[in-house]
Amino acid sequence: MSTEQTVTRADVCAAAIADAFKDDGEIFASPMGMLPMLGVRLARLTSNPDLVISDGESLFLAGTPPLFTKADKVEGWIPFRRVFDVVAYGKRHVMMGATQVDRFGNQNISAIGDFDRPQRQLLGSRGAPGNTVNNRTSYWVPRHSPRVFVEAVDVVSGVGPTRAAEAGPAAARFNDIHRIVSDLAVLDVNGPGRTLRLLSVHPGVTVDQVLEASGCALHVDGEDVPETRTPTTEELLVIREVLDPKGLRFKEVPVPKESA
């Protein structure tokens, strides 16, 4: 492995995900999927060592092991039933996947098409409805496309801020859609009327590229959209040497051919 490696898109995504968790303090970080797991563990080893993490099964991990390795040290027990307790308790930030996200920050992992007779049945709502009205929720989109970013999701699994407000104070009180990180950009839901806003585009990506890859409007503040920061030397070392020496992250965010 050369020390002069270029920073890959996957590394940028990992750091952007880590940034989504850096100000969370001592809460349970629940990543769904590989890049979210990498980003959360990166945050724990750098910007937010107080994060509570699990093996995704039933154990809170005292250490921060590499992706998909067994825990060396355990600090607690978190079987599925207790996850629901923590969701209601609120000290949790989940980063879920999203088959669709709409302009109002609603997410769909349930079904594509008409719910009664879907064109494509997906997982089901899982914990998305409960997560989004109880604890901070972010989304990870490994392939930013017009099929993912849509005007209106087919099924509202995860509840965006407008829907939550419409459902009343009990729904809005803890609704906190924090970040949407894709392979192209970082977004939040603080555009006008709580709509999608482009926070930054990843190095090598233009704003136009992101807009073209979106099936709905994205709000842009002012003239310039900042570039997503590149990982620090320390972060790159942690990603490459500690958390993902096998390069599993490239299965989710491949290295573009021209830079390979």
Place this chain on the structure above:
Amino acid sequence: MKGPRDKRMTIDEVVATLEDGMTIGIGGWGPRRKPMALVRALYNSDLKDLTLVSWGGADVGLLTRAGKVRKLVYAFVSLDSVPLEPNFQRARQDGTIPEVVELDEGMFNTGLQAAAQRLPFLPMRAGLGSDVLVHNPWIKTVRSPYDEGHGHEELVAVPALRLDVALVHMNRADAHGNATYLGPDPYFDDLFCMAADRAYVSCEQVVDTAGLTYETPVQRLLLNRMMVSGVVETPHGAHFTTCTPDYERDEAFQRAYAAAAGGSDEDWQAFHDRFLAGDEAAYQAAVEAFRAEKQAEKEAAK
């Protein structure tokens, strides 16, 4: 001297107690510690019009494929390493499950708790603002009688998920129905049993009562005999789901299942004929042969 009664039964005896139209809760979680031997027996039974309540995995897949399910109550159906359950996906896309109730996971848990506590509902936030309430207009909200400084909050009144029968699989049980899990997670099997009028526990091994706490903490004794109507010893009865630490998920077999389920009708028929057409002993023998075949393929490839 008298002791608690012996509740040991056979798989067939359990199935004989079930009736068309029943609401059946199936324990475990997705592809983990599912009472698959009992599910396979349901698959091969004449039962019909069932309502299934499940953290769905291949149990839901098999029973929807067999046309047993009139109504399905679920929050997800997944095989984990195969994210989308192909039989369930097919059934939904073909419209062959007459009624579905898709809930949030927390709502599902709360519904079981309400049933276990003999309450009509329990309040929670989950569901508010989501399409769960749009697709299930019979699920109502309830206004809190209390104002904690945020007004009288309008919460979801999660309805009790009452079950006629619960089917769960544990690592060890005694003949009376006390049962322990030895893996990492109890899942919700105690709630399923308490939400049901009758609960049947299949297990890897029936041991004497003292054996249930031999070299394992008493806290793992999830099921007490008062919750249990019958006990069935079915070694490898959770196959191909996990039954940690007795065995892990059979990924090669799961891949074969998923390929057949997602393939042509002939593919499924072949899978059915080879693995599912006979009784549990025939199934386990066919799995052994499958394993030997895979092993031989691996050797040949070396």
